[in-house]
Amino acid sequence: MxxxxxxxxxxxxxxxxxxxxxxxxxxxxxxxxxxxxxxxxxxxxxxxxxxxxxxxxxxxxxxxxxxxxxxxxxxxxxxxxxxxxxxxxxxxxxxxxxxxxxxxxxxxxxxxxxxxxxxxxxxxxxxxxxxxxxxxxxxxxxxxxxxxxxxxPPLSTQRRIAEILSALDDKIELNRQTNATLEAIAQAIFKEWFVDFNFPGATGEMVESELGMIPKGWRVGKLGDFGEIVCGKTPSKTNENFFGGNIPFIKIPDMHNSVFIVETSDTLTHEGALSQKNKFLPPNSIIVSCIATIGLVSLTAEKSQTNQQINAIVPFRDILTHYAYFTAKNLKDQLMELGSGGSATLNVNTSSFSNIKCVIPSDYVLSSFEFLVKPLFEGILANQQEILSIAKCRDELLPKLMNGEIDV
CATH class of the missing domain: 3.90.220.20 (DNA methylase specificity domains)
Structure with missing residues (x-):
């Protein structure tokens, strides 16, 4: 400088x-x-x-x-x-x-x-x-x-600094736009197959169900049929050794605008997570906000835990993962209705969440859907991880550029 x-x-x-x-x-x-x-x-x-x-x-x-x-x-x-x-x-x-x-x-x-x-x-x-x-x-x-x-610094230096930082933010923005497109493609396939019933092998033959007409060979089940339902929990805050480790501890603010949870404001130590070891969620668990802010849906990117405001679905089989994700995203109105229950704070308990009725397609259709959309979600996760890496680089550069430590 x-x-x-x-x-x-x-x-x-x-x-x-x-x-x-x-x-x-x-x-x-x-x-x-x-x-x-x-x-x-x-x-x-x-x-x-x-x-x-x-x-x-x-x-x-x-x-x-x-x-x-x-x-x-x-x-x-x-x-x-x-x-x-x-x-x-x-x-x-x-x-x-x-x-x-x-x-x-x-x-x-x-x-x-x-x-x-x-x-x-x-x-x-x-x-x-x-x-x-x-x-x-x-x-x-x-x-x-x-x-x-x-x-x-002089205007010319200001503009060079702004160009460097803007280039990083431009790449972040491009990744976000790409992710929005990838999720929209997957959402469109979901609608075509599971709302309009125009899926591979569709014969048009429909049968009556308690949720209306559904394709023959499909059935009505509940969210609990997709996987184990896990309600999160917060470890004792009186033990400071439980927090500040490398295990993501997901809360509702971490879920906003995030398909995958790649960063959390709080983390747990190994000791903290083991104090409630039945609350571990593997990667690709579907998490749904069910208290206060209801209906946010995300996927875990790595082994994680959540607080008590979040219910999770740990899929029994891989072919259920992304079908369950979009099914949960389409349940917001129903979750809001379930959560109102006369209380000042919206709250969907784990039992009510687990018993929400939904349509379960045939294994062939579920497998075909997973085969198509899984690469899209892998791309979303890779882009989110790159966004996190670029943002960290930008945040490290920002003060150094602004105080003249790095000469441009």
Whole structure:
């Protein structure tokens, strides 16, 4: 790093922070406008991992004027500034002019000093947990952000740094898109065969069942017929030796937007996992969230355990794996209905989960389906593992590029 080329600033000297706009309930849930109105939940939407490309709410120009909404320009970096969401340190780039709600804010660079993409990566190096106030409801004051000191290289260096990091994120994004396509192909085959009943060898001969008309030779069973049903459990938290090992301990937040679980926020030691050894799940177990957030479905990538909010299906036979996976994904409405049961918190117990009725095709059709889709899922897993590797590389490079330790 050439110290003569890097300049010291406060963030407020090189970018401006724009707060969000209150989003009246009566203006929400519309897709008819031209201006995205994003909420904190949009930061988690699949496809919005770096750029905001999808929004669940849009409003018109006239409605924006009526609300006196602040317009956030393209290439601004947006983030949560209040609530538990800020602790996750998520930053997103805006693709087009956007309005954000009042739990969020955006940073807009002074383009004579600061590159927009460089600013995005710069903000990723700042841990909001260290500057937030409040306990029950954490928040960040924009004035505190403005005072943060930063070292900034010349624009040409900023752009080279941004190009290096963007190339890694581009590859991650490509892998995600490829995985979405691979799963969509498998989903389309599932629908063609098991919903439309247009499968190899189909004769069109149907028989009555308690779930409606099904092909002759198929039967009605229950989820418990697919495999052993295992409800997860959390080892005693009073024993610190149970946590921090290399055995994945899966919780519901680990499941969002993940076909396979390749990374978890918590892990168990060998000792911790052995304290509940009947809770081990082998690779390719189907896991389903059944408490509070209901209906998320993923596959285990390696030997794992889960907490008590997750029920798992450990397939009796390999030919059942991906049929059971898509069957579980199609049960969300039924799981929600089962889980409501008059309780404030949605909860599907293991017995109810195991006894959910479903159609079980013939072994020939199941084997044919598994033969077709298994390579697709192997590709998804390989891509997810590569994403994890690239992300770790990016995260190691990020602070070194941002402090000039690596010369570009």
């Amino acid at each position: 050439n110290s003569n080329e890097w300049m010291k600033y406060s963030l407020g000297e090189i970018c401006s922070f724009i707060s969000g706009t209150a989003f009246p309930r009566e203006s929400q849930n519309s897709l008819n406008g031209t201006i995205p109105f994003i909420k904190v939940s949009d930061l988690n939407t699949n496809g919005n991992e770096r750029w905001i490309d999808y929004a669940n709410n849009y409003i018109s120009e006239s409605e924006a004027k009526k609300l006196r909404a602040k317009i956030h320009p393209p290439f601004a970096t947006t983030f949560a500034k209040i609530g538990i969401a800020l602790t996750f340190n998520r930053r997103r780039l805006l693709r087009k002019k956007t309005i954000v709600d009042n739990n969020m804010a955006s940073a807009v660079p002074n383009k004579t000093i600061l590159d927009s993409i460089f600013l995005y990566y710069l903000l990723l190096t700042i841990d909001f947990n260290k500057i937030s106030s409040g306990t029950a409801l954490p928040y960040v004051n924009l004035s505190d952000l403005e005072r943060i000191p930063v070292d900034i």
